[in-house]
Amino acid sequence: MKIGIIISQTDPETVWNALRFANTAILEDHQVKVFLLGQAVEIESIKSEKFNVKDQLDKLSQLRGTMLACGTCIKSRNMQFKVCPISTMKDMLKLVIESDKVLTF
16 A cells, blocks of 8 residues: 655654654555655654654664655755755645555644
């Protein structure tokens, strides 16, 4: 199954769970694409002792999961972004169209 995941917040537990789900789906042989939108482009700065987002990001990278991030959201924050390719709403639309299921967090 092709699964699209849109993350639009920075709550550590929510983002951690979204990435855990993505990693689990990849391990179960599903195709997964994650799109970071709005606040979620700040994913690199999420800090929590209880919910280790960085570990889940690293695992997604090791599993060769696909992640994209909203370029407009990054530019509006004047950020440097290293986690994944900078993308557009057209890329998010393509993710939605191509996915069998789309989840939002």
